[in-house]
Amino acid sequence: xxxxxxxxxxxxxxxxxxxxxxxxxxxxxxxxxxxxxxxxxxxxxxxxxxxxxxxxxxxxxxxxxxxxxxxxxxxxxxxxxxxxxxxxxxxxxxxxxxxxxxxxxxxxxxxxxxxxxxxxxxxxxxxxxxxxxxxxxxxxxxxxxxxxxxxxxxxxx
Numbered sequence: 666x667x668x669x670x671x672x673x674x675x676x677x678x679x680x681x682x683x684x685x686x687x688x689x690x691x692x693x694x695x696x697x698x699x700x701x702x703x704x705x706x707x708x709x710x711x712x713x714x715x716x717x718x719x720x721x722x723x724x725x726x727x728x729x730x731x732x733x734x735x736x737x738x739x740x741x742x743x744x745x746x747x748x749x750x751x752x753x754x755x756x757x758x759x760x761x762x763x764x765x766x767x768x769x770x771x772x773x774x775x776x777x778x779x780x781x782x783x784x785x786x787x788x789x790x791x792x793x794x795x796x797x798x799x800x801x802x803x804x805x806x807x808x809x810x811x812x813x814x815x816x817x818x819x820x821x822x
Contacts (some may be wrong), residue, residue, distance in 0.1 A: 669780045688807060727788045728808035729778050735813060751813025755806075771795045784808050789821075 683814055695818045731750060738747035744764045748756075756763040776789040792800045804818035 672807050707725050716747070719728055725811045727780075728784050731808045731813060732778060732786045732788055736775055737769070738753060739767060740772045740774075751808070754812065754814050755816040769794050769796070776801075 695710070704714070709784070725734060727768065735747050735750045738744070738750060744760075744767070748760055752763060753760070758766075765794045771793045776791060778786060778788040780786050785805065787803070789801065789803050789806050792802065794800065799822075800820060801822035802818050803821050804816055807814055807815035
């Protein structure tokens with residue numbers, strides 16, 4: 666199950682500063698629109714500013730492999746592939762905002778990764794920021810049919 670607020674009980678300044686490192690800053694965005702925008706008139710075609718890209722994704726059957734590939738895609742700045750691998754299911758925002766959330770992330774390295782059955786994975790990851798700082802996160806991920814379908818991630822350092 667996706668838990669949108671994995672940073673409960675910490676100051677909002679701390680939470681906001683550290684969510685950005687994993688593309689989670691959008692969760693506190695006060696401008697986030699809770700209701701869909703009004704539809705355009707029937708005679709006008711509406712084209713989103715940036716449509717979520719479609720990317721071919723390999724069919725991975727191992728949940729650990731899915732989580733590993735997801736973060737490798739982000740490190741490689743192949744956001745379309747990460748989105749297709751389940752980023753769209755766990756982002757909680759639009760594609761553009763999700764990508765922008767990784768603006769200060771230089772790379773993500775997985776530390777330990779362990780599986781809980783066929784579909785659940787726990788991982789510790791290290792996000793190196795563009796300013797050289799390192800942020801550490803721990804997360805639980807759920808995978809179904811080779812795609813991330815849920816995640817609960819928290820910063821540990």
